[in-house]
Amino acid sequence: xxxxxxxxxxxDIEVLARFGRALADPIRCRLLLALRQAPAYPSDLADSLxxxxxxxxxxxxxxxxxxxxxxxxxxxxxxYELADERLGHALxxxxxAVVAVESDRTCVENDDEERCR
Numbered sequence: 001x002x003x004x005x006x007x008x009x010x011x012d013i014e015v016l017a018r019f020g021r022a023l024a025d026p027i028r029c030r031l032l033l034a035l036r037q038a039p040a041y042p043s044d045l046a047d048s049l050x051x052x053x054x055x056x057x058x059x060x061x062x063x064x065x066x067x068x069x070x071x072x073x074x075x076x077x078x079x080y081e082l083a084d085e086r087l088g089h090a091l092x093x094x095x096x097a098v099v100a101v102e103s104d105r106t107c108v109e110n111d112d113e114e115r116c117r
Contacts, residue, residue, distance in 0.1 A: 018066040018067055018068070019066070019068070019090075021062070021066055022062065022063055022066045022068050023094075025059065025062075027049065027051060027055070027056075027059050028059050028062060028063060030049055031045065031049070031056075031059055031060065031063060031069075032063070032068065032069075032082070032087070032091055033091060033095075034048060034049070035069060035080060035081055035082050036082065036087075036088040036091050036092075039072065039079050039080060039081035040079065040080060040081075041074075041077055041078070041079055041080070042056055042057065042060065042078070042080065045060075045080070060080060067083055068082065068083055068087060069081065069082060069083055070082075070083045
């Protein structure tokens with residue numbers, strides 16, 4: 001898309017990269033799906049996902065940094081929710097998308113390269 005004669009691709013790529021980073025971890029995927037259902041408190045999320053609060057906190061920080069979740073003060077507690085309701089629709093679309101993969105292929109990432117094998 002052109003805006004004032006300047007190509008503006010980077011912001012779109014940045015958004016997709018942030019979403020991809022968030023979805024790259026199964027715990028963050030589970031968190032996003034849980035928050036898709038309803039806003040929640042960290043203690044409830046940790047219990048429902050069966051992970052420590054410290055581990056949960058690290059994943060929630062990543063999702064906040066990616067701009068996908070926000071905190072909402074609620075008295076003395078803090079509630080988490082999706083930053084935009086459209087994210088819930090995007091998650092639904094991604095979950096139901098048909099992906100053609102060979103059963104013996106796995107996407108892997110290492111320090112040297114990203115590839116599917």
